Amino acid sequence: MTTAPVNKIDNTIEDPENRPQLILNHTEFSSVTTDILRANESSKAPKSWYFALAISFTMMSMLGAMIGYLIFTGVGVWGNNNPVAWGYPIVNFVFWVGIGHAGTLISAILFLFRQKWRTAINRFAEAMTIFAVICAGTFPGIHIGRVWLAYWLFPIPNQMDMWPQFRSPLLWDVFAVGTYFTVSLLFWYLGMVPDLATMRDRATSKVKQLVYGLLSLGWRGSMRHWHRYERAYLLLAALATPLVLSVHSVVSFDFAVSQLPGWHTTIFPPYFVAGAIFSGFAMVMTLAIPARQLWGLKNFITMRHLENMCKVVLFTGSIVGYAYSMEFFIAWYSGEIYESFTFINRAFGPYGWAYWIMVSCNVLTPQIFWFKKARNNIAIIFTASLLVNVGMWFERFVIVVTSLANDFLPSSWGMYEPTWVDVVTFLGSFGLFMTFFLLFIRFLPILAIAELKSIMPIADPHGHGHSYNEMSGETNAQAELAEEDE
Amino acid sequence: MSEVASNTIARENLYGLAAEFATTPGIYHAAEEAHSAGYKWFDCLVPFPVHGLDRAMGVKMTILPILVFFGGMLGLTLACCLQIFTNSLEFDIWALIPVVGYQYDVSGKPLLGAAAFVPVAFEMTVLFSALTAVFGTLFLNKLPMFYHPTLKHPALARATDDRFYLVIEARDPKFRLDEVEAFLNSLNPETVIALEK
Known part of the structure; x- marks a missing residue:
């Protein structure tokens, strides 16, 4: 697969007189379209794509097999036991919901803040959100034990004249995650309609024309449509912003509203939200780095985009670190013996190893992004993002398992150990996530093409040029001199 | 030309x-x-x-924001009615049709616990607003039109x-x-x- 030339332009330099270029080596609209859709339109995907799809699909099938085994045998196949009734499924649920949050942050919050760099990453971050929420939704669904009664979660009249308990955070979760999934899906799809129309108009086969034609709903680029579309997009961004903050807050209520030491704390909602964005951005980087390489998108997802994401990871990682220390401080300051014990037990008890994995991955790792050299080094970014993903999974493990395993009376304590079924199910959920993601990058517009065109300097109808990309190649000697670290 | x-x-x-x-x-x-x-x-x-x-x-200027406002209000109303009817009330409509909720007594907490109803009410408001925004745009744009x-x-x-x-x-x-x-x-x-x- 051929890719567009990547000239050595360093757009990470902070120059107060010039806004940095966000789209490199493109001065025409048509070349942007062609360059982004090159991978989608080529008749064959790169070999590595087939290879990755084969692995992901196998893992997804394992998930299916594990769920089947669970349903036919019972929840005894898991390690969940009496004090630790939540175990892996809820750890995985919180982990996956958290991953999703970065997508909405990028698409909604950064949109309201007019952060134009978001346009290069919002589409696949939103896709990531949707697939992550699908993975997340799977776990509570199978954790309820009798899967065939899952409809009891919803307020549907049934033969027992019984209704859900609306004062329970677990039910709030059903509504929060359900709403979150629906709104994210709508946001993603609405944003994609104009790009699907572009794919329809460029389609070479009848099948593609028909499929993209149906999906694009007959979008014809009418400015009267764009007018309402832009308004709807703004409204959705304004709705998704409090929504995304509420979703992980509600997830944290599952813990915080209970009486358990280590869970019953007021810091949980903001701490969970920061952690969610932190892990989500790490996942965006984990996906973006191979995708830009493989799909030839380095002109769009530039070093500056990665550097900005590193800064977000540094910031949210520091909030998470602050939350960890504040939990400890309050545990001591409250004078509550159970609370104090729980935290000492977390760090130095039988699950201390998990706690220290969490601290080193989540608090120490992102601190490397204080250095520009690290923020501009692909290998370091990729490694750090993987470590953050690991750390954030362990954070949920620490929260769920340590508090349940050792709570009040030592007579009711019990250790938790996952079974092979737990582990395979968790790995299988990555298969589900990656399968969806790989299919998405092959068949749907991976970047927001229309939005990217609108931030190009030639898109400004008045030619004032107070848009981006002001510095042109020849006037910026600095940029020429700067070397690229890739 | x-x-x-x-x-x-x-x-x-x-x-x-x-x-x-x-x-x-x-x-x-x-x-x-x-x-x-x-x-x-x-x-x-x-x-x-x-x-x-x-x-x-x-x-x-499109009327979409106004539609979205009413969509959100509809969601809020539905959420409040749903929670109050299903968890807090038991009454007969015109003394004929029994409307029976399921009155959980949890640690003697009030049946009409307004604070506990906030999250679901909020989520339903957002859900209905978002649905109105998307389907309202499509409707006003007369899409799909193939x-x-x-x-x-x-x-x-x-x-x-x-x-x-x-x-x-x-x-x-x-x-x-x-x-x-x-x-x-x-x-x-x-x-x-x-x-x-």
Whole structure:
């Protein structure tokens, strides 16, 4: 697969007189379209794509097999036991919901803040959100034990004249995650309609024309449509912003509203939200780095985009670190013996190893992004993002398992150990996530093409040029001199 | 450039004339001119929302935000009714139809626990607002619409790529073929295209 030339332009330099270029080596609209859709339109995907799809699909099938085994045998196949009734499924649920949050942050919050760099990453971050929420939704669904009664979660009249308990955070979760999934899906799809129309108009086969034609709903680029579309997009961004903050807050209520030491704390909602964005951005980087390489998108997802994401990871990682220390401080300051014990037990008890994995991955790792050299080094970014993903999974493990395993009376304590079924199910959920993601990058517009065109300097109808990309190649000697670290 | 294929299309089959522009200032200027020339049934086909073009065309502010507000209020009302009816109440409508909820007594907490009903009420408000925003846009834009004269002409496919079109429809009361053609040509377009219905 051929890719567009990547000239050595360093757009990470902070120059107060010039806004940095966000789209490199493109001065025409048509070349942007062609360059982004090159991978989608080529008749064959790169070999590595087939290879990755084969692995992901196998893992997804394992998930299916594990769920089947669970349903036919019972929840005894898991390690969940009496004090630790939540175990892996809820750890995985919180982990996956958290991953999703970065997508909405990028698409909604950064949109309201007019952060134009978001346009290069919002589409696949939103896709990531949707697939992550699908993975997340799977776990509570199978954790309820009798899967065939899952409809009891919803307020549907049934033969027992019984209704859900609306004062329970677990039910709030059903509504929060359900709403979150629906709104994210709508946001993603609405944003994609104009790009699907572009794919329809460029389609070479009848099948593609028909499929993209149906999906694009007959979008014809009418400015009267764009007018309402832009308004709807703004409204959705304004709705998704409090929504995304509420979703992980509600997830944290599952813990915080209970009486358990280590869970019953007021810091949980903001701490969970920061952690969610932190892990989500790490996942965006984990996906973006191979995708830009493989799909030839380095002109769009530039070093500056990665550097900005590193800064977000540094910031949210520091909030998470602050939350960890504040939990400890309050545990001591409250004078509550159970609370104090729980935290000492977390760090130095039988699950201390998990706690220290969490601290080193989540608090120490992102601190490397204080250095520009690290923020501009692909290998370091990729490694750090993987470590953050690991750390954030362990954070949920620490929260769920340590508090349940050792709570009040030592007579009711019990250790938790996952079974092979737990582990395979968790790995299988990555298969589900990656399968969806790989299919998405092959068949749907991976970047927001229309939005990217609108931030190009030639898109400004008045030619004032107070848009981006002001510095042109020849006037910026600095940029020429700067070397690229890739 | 001025040779319009309109003579090959019967007048009653003519949807309108389209002028093609290669730049955003070009389409912006053309939209302003079309608006001030008094055309009502015209549109701009653009690959991305050109900043300020809707105002240049004289497009009125959409009523979508108002619809979304009422959509949200509907969601809020439904959520409150749902929670109060199912968890807090037991009564008969006109002493005939029994409405029976399920009154959980949890640690003696109030059945009508307003604070506990906030999260679900909030989520339902957002859900209904978002649904109204998306389906309201589609409804107001009359989408999906799989057949349209501007989708039919192969040249206009570039409207989703890199070209900008000003389309003046034949149903406009001021539409006189030669006048519109002359008007469009005066805007310095790349080309003028006649569109069949």
